Amino acid sequence: MDKKDNKYKGGLIGEYIIYGVFVGIAIFLLVKSFETWNVIQMNTIVWIAFLISLISGVIIAGLFSYLLALRSIKNYVIVIVNDVVKYLQQKSIIPLEYKLEKLKDTISARNKILHFIGIQADRITDLTRQKKEYENTISRFTDFKGQSMLQVNDAKGEIKDVTILFTDVKNFTEFYQKVRVEDVMKFLNIYLTEVVNIIHKNKGIVNKFIGDEVMAVFEAKEGDEKENGHELRALAASFEILKKFDSILNSSGIMLPTPLKVSYGIGIGLHSGPAIVGTIGSKERMEFTVLGDTVEIANRIALASGIGVALISADTYQRIGKKAEVIECEPLNLGGKEGLYKVYIATGINLIIR
Incomplete structure (x- = not known):
């Protein structure tokens, strides 16, 4: 040996x-x-x-x-x-x-x-923690992709029937010009958190934040009844957001300048119809989005809405029917769209009518 x-x-x-x-x-x-x-x-x-x-x-x-x-x-x-x-x-x-x-x-x-x-x-534990943090961060940006209408062919896209909800904070430009930066960010974080929670509660999906605006998508869900579809869930979410706005402002602790006390608030626009759902972008950055006239019309209706008003299109109202309590408005010129659009101010939901 x-x-x-x-x-x-x-x-x-x-x-x-x-x-x-x-x-x-x-x-x-x-x-x-x-x-x-x-x-x-x-x-x-x-x-x-x-x-x-x-x-x-x-x-x-x-x-x-x-x-x-x-x-x-x-x-x-x-x-x-x-x-x-x-x-x-x-x-x-x-x-x-x-x-x-x-x-x-x-x-x-x-x-x-x-x-x-x-x-x-220790390395495995740390990687597991980082993976969990990454997933939590991604879930906040993608808004529960695997649980919603985002279960589509991302590459080709699909046309889906949806209700689009847009929120628009009125006079926000004047607000951030007259309020401290840290107060602006504090308000936005509280406001967006509450809005997102309300949308999720009503089975909607937050698609994106555009400055102070929030774009949410509501689609048909399993178990939805004909008279309680995505249109009515979007309207219910709108009323909750409007009702919550003043308490959001109060909880942020911001003292508004006198002119803004009567001119600062939120308006909401709803429109229902077909939209293209899919993924766009490059190899470096991809984004899941919803495109089409339905989205543009909902956005323009929100911009045209007044403070504390949920403005819905005729298409959305026809789908909801008498379950929506509304006030008919003068037809609107939505800018960039041909003709006038009939809209309604939604004032409530009649739960007795079926």
Whole structure:
């Protein structure tokens, strides 16, 4: 066996037993050379010496082999630790300049392995935490893509029947010009949080924020009844947002300048119809969006709405029917669209009519 080999050498015990036997034979021949001794006594002494030498040879060989085995195991474990270090360096888990200190025994080698396992466990824990934070962040931007109408063929897109809701904060430009920047951001974060919660509560999807505007999409859901479809859920969300606006402003703690107290508020526009749903963008940045006249008309209706008013298109009103309590308005010129559009001020929902 190669003495330089670092692998386990405990199998040498047989060799050392043989060495012990030879030692016993040597003692036997040495004693036998004393011919002046009584033959009977000499034979007894020879046999006793032989047995003692044989037993001592076995014991010495066993001890030596045991110690050698310990040393071999230690060397073998050190080789494993060194291999682990190299592997972790290749994977950039520990720096390349890391130098492994000299290991005294198998216990220190074991502790070092446990140390590296701990490093890897901490790394996995940290990656899991980062993944969770990333998913939470993405979910806020994509608005529960897997749970909604976003389950479409993203590449080709689809045409879906939807109700689009737009919110528009009136006189927002004057507001941010006369209020501290930190107060503007505080208000927007509180306002957008409440609006998003209300939209989700009514099974809508926030598609995007455009400055102070919020664009939400409502689509047909499983379990929707004909008289309680996405149009009515969008209208219910509109009333909740309008009702919540004053409390949002109060909770932000902002003191509005006197002119703004009567001219600052929110208006909402609703329109129902077909829209293109799909993913657009480049390899660097993709965005899931909803496109088409339905979106543009809803946006223009919101811009035309007054403070505290939910303005709905004739298409949306026809779908909801008498469940929506409305006041008919003069037809609107929505700008960029041919002709006049008939709209209604929604004042409530009649829950008795079915």
